[in-house]
Amino acid sequence: MKITMADVAAAAGVNKATVSRVLRGDARISQATSEKVWAAVKRLGYRPDAVARGLSSRINDLIGVVFGDLASPWTGAFLSGLERVLGRLGLDCIVKEAGSEVSRQTHAIQRLVSRRVDGLILLDCKKQNGADVPVVSVGSYNPGSTNVSVDLEAAAQALKALAAGREIIYLGGEGALFTGVDELLGVEVKKTRGTLHVMDGMPREENKTSSREPCDDYVICGFRKEALYCGFWVLEYPAFEMGVLAARILVNGIRGKGVRPQDVFLVPSLFSPEGDLFIPSSCGWKEYPSTGPARFPRGPRRDR
Amino acid sequence: MKITMADVAAAAGVNKATVSRVLRGDARISQATSEKVWAAVKRLGYRPDAVARGLSSRINDLIGVVFGDLASPWTGAFLSGLERVLGRLGLDCIVKEAGSEVSRQTHAIQRLVSRRVDGLILLDCKKQNGADVPVVSVGSYNPGSTNVSVDLEAAAQALKALAAGREIIYLGGEGALFTGVDELLGVEVKKTRGTLHVMDGMPREENKTSSREPCDDYVICGFRKEALYCGFWVLEYPAFEMGVLAARILVNGIRGKGVRPQDVFLVPSLFSPEGDLFIPSSCGWKEYPSTGPARFPRGPRRDR
């Protein structure tokens, strides 16, 4: 049998409404009754029912997160950032995967709305007009809602600085993280001293056998953690930070009704094979020493 | 203004209860009224309220998923598998991160229970006694609940077969996926032809400079997708499958009250640098050819 507020009220000898007020921290309540109520709550082991509270108050402390594709390696980091913020604020999030079809996305969103979520975070999803809750979009841009995205221009800048005049070849595959950065890259090619390969997503078949020139350097787009074995440079996807920011912005939109925060762009970091952060000292190109030997094996050694 | 069942009932000229029955697909309802109701539903754009439904029916079609650490690279794959199953069955899931402290885990679980989740999936979390909902544990073993885990013995078998007599060195670091496999590994060492390095989790500082012998081979524990650049062998963590299984088992526990499914062990796959699945033809060791050249660059070439 479940303990309800009515039980607590009876045990404390007060009214249901009073119990509710005490629990919600209403200011105008006497010290005496407050203690009585809390004692009863503890004694009976009462747990408030979030569903009933939601039905009555229209506040569910719940947001919906709709992923186009859940299975990407940065999902966890994103959700971790999200939860870091939501946890502090006493919000929960319900996670859905909707694929790339708009019809499924619509379905997922409507489902969440029927759960009375207070807000929505959309990752690589088309925004729907119907939902009258605050929306923050991540990844694909949705005009009309606040957007959190990666600063591709900054990424391109960093890569160009690293290339320091070398030709840059961008190899984008399935699940690429920095889609669109290639268009910002190819402009100013000097083609000296070889090339810099930027590898983003699953390598395509035709790239697997791509011949390389001497003095090559490689950049992987992804996470430092996972790429450490390779001995490559890493252009890190700021997933955790995106989660934090998306949550913060959404909560602002929920609490402060009406305000529509600005779009936000996050700058990804570029790490050397040694794990050092690469900070271009100027905006333009500069000479940067070619990668030294990595401290960790890059692959099976077959020589000798 | 929100459209409720009462509005639909009025528009269709029937009773609220009738609308409810039509929506729930009650068999004993006349064709005529059913069509009337559906017409009204469509015309008014009525959306059922999941919160009210939950309060009334005690069924929320909602489960809670508690992660010890969300930020691991396989979180996304796991959730994807989970959602694949839950989506079909019309269930939603709410995701929480609880860290490693039991107090926080308890807090997260109680919060979910107060939301009236129909079941709980715990990843690397201690199970609580209080929750009287079905529980499936993943990762760390919880006696008293159904557990989904990786078959470490199968993993060890595969690695030993691959080693084919070579010494196996297990380098486990932060975020290791196959914790405990090393104890199943070190037994039968022949130490011929060099060593096989198994790298699991973030490389520790002391391992980064570990000297290697010729004829080495490397196995990374993680995901094929992310490890493709390295040219290493990959012992793939079956995260997606774990999600699918955890969901299936939990739903069984929810639907068929009382049944407690067996614990389940999932066999991880071992892939060659070329992306081929490695299937040891016998249980014991056998000679296996050393890795051929990978089709994708393993790291910056600094020679020549």
Add this chain to the structure above:
DNA sequence: TTGTACGCGTTATCAT
């Protein structure tokens, strides 16, 4: 086959 009426557990709006 359909309507009536109450319950679910809480918050909000009146009173007092």
Add this chain to the structure above:
DNA sequence: ATGATAACGCGTACAA
């Protein structure tokens, strides 16, 4: 400062 009571939106015995 507190009590009584009506919402909140839906499911469901029970009645018809």
